[in-house]
Amino acid sequence: MLAKEFHKNASFLSGQFSKETGMSMTDYIHHARIRAAVQYFNTTQMSVTQVATSVGMDNFGYFSRIFRREIRMSPREYKKMVSAGKVGNKIRSIIVIVKKNHSTKNRNKNRIY
Numbered sequence: 001m002l003a004k005e006f007h008k009n010a011s012f013l014s015g016q017f018s019k020e021t022g023m024s025m026t027d028y029i030h031h032a033r034i035r036a037a038v039q040y041f042n043t044t045q046m047s048v049t050q051v052a053t054s055v056g057m058d059n060f061g062y063f064s065r066i067f068r069r070e071i072r073m074s075p076r077e078y079k080k081m082v083s084a085g086k087v088g089n090k091i092r093s094i095i096v097i098v099k100k101n102h103s104t105k106n107r108n109k110n111r112i113y
Contacts, residue, residue: 033057034070041075041082048075 002025003010017025033055040051052063052075067075081087 030066031070034067037063037067037075038071038078041079042087048079051075 003013006013014025017028021028023031036055037051040046040054044051046054048064049060052058052060055063057063057066064075067078071078073081078087
């Protein structure tokens with residue numbers, strides 16, 4: 001879709017994106033969606049399923065897997081922590097690390113697995 005918009009070959013565009021950002025387009029989109037999900041959890045009372053759908057991930061299992069990979073806990077665990085007021089500096093630090101991944105060209109630097 002983006003390749004057509006920019007009138008470029010999809011492989012070329014993907015390669016250029018990776019070269020410039022240090023991460024694949026898919027990883028970049030996942031990071032952006034998880035950041036948005038965390039923001040929803042922190043500021044709304046939306047259910048985990050509603051958050052997943054709101055960030056463009058209709059497959060709940062896939063959303064949970066990506067969320068866990070990035071935040072190191074399930075979306076349900078994170079939501080419970082937010083509800084209990086236990087989201088403190090540790091979680092905020094994790095979110096900062098996830099945000100740093102967007103600005104680094106070294107895709108493994110500060111990466112949370």
